[in-house]
Amino acid sequence: MPFPHLSIVIPMFNEEAVLPLLADRLRPLADAMVADGVCAAYEIVAVDDGSTDATPVLLQRLRRTWPEVRVLRLRANAGHQAAISAGLARARGDYVVTLDADLQDPPEVIREMLTIARTEGVDVVYGVRTDRTTDSGFKRWSARTFYRAQRALSSVDTPLDAGDYRLMSRATVEAVNALPEHHRVLRFVVPALGFPSATVGYRRAERAAGESKYPLARMLKLSVDSVTGFSLTPLRFATWLGLIGGLAALAILVFALGSRLAGHTLPGWTSTVVIVSAVGAVQLLALGILGEYVGRMYAAMQGRPTYFVAHDSLGEPEQAPQDRV
Structure with a gap:
């Protein structure tokens, strides 16, 4: 298989119900991007976060018919953010997309993300939920409160209603992987790096199948990690x-x-x-x-760096001085 130009990292925990739907929807889109020349090759990094249902078996079956699939199985359930971090550490593409398996974030947006990253020359493209009518009123209210409180408490300019659906350049992924902190909340870590970014809006759909892996207790833990990790x-x-x-x-x-x-x-x-x-x-x-x-x-x-060097002209051939008129 050729070296991937695009990596799609998908954390999974007990997703046996939605996994076949995800494969049926994602594979035609990814293959079409290769056929249309949007990317030369791709890989799917499926991170099995210690699932206890049939998810590991289904992933192994999927690998037999879909050679672009890589299965990264964690020994125990480490959590959503840790699973994404594990996938980022193993992804090989020039661009890396993080996508949840529940299909609430449409995979069709990946093509647009990749196009914007190239045409606008940005390192990060955030997926922003412009329509959240499928979420409950409490979920919408708590999300708005959470993002606005986090922006007020910290200096991180996080896009509102942007979760973990994003595209990152190789430079961004390497910068994230170099950070030594353990309790990463990537939806704030990535904006904190300050790399050039853009946004893509989309409608958030209902979960295609299965149950939510983010109950109230886990959402509260994420909030605590966010506040203590990004605000003094x-x-x-x-x-x-x-x-x-x-x-x-x-x-x-x-x-x-x-x-x-x-x-x-x-x-x-x-x-x-x-x-x-x-x-x-x-x-x-x-x-x-x-x-x-x-x-x-x-x-x-x-250990968050205070700067990142985008270019250094040292070593480039010197240009001949132009004659003055």
């Missing part, structure tokens, strides 16, 4: 509490002294109130200062 705001919360507490302690001091001078206090009340307020403010402020240092250490441990 929780650590700085104690700093702001300390500053506010210091101002409150100063106001209480003025009030306590005024009450004492007016003779409206009991013996010892003024000193007790002032000391307790001042000590509490100092403690919160000290915790905030420690939080700032911990935040800097955490950012250093994440």
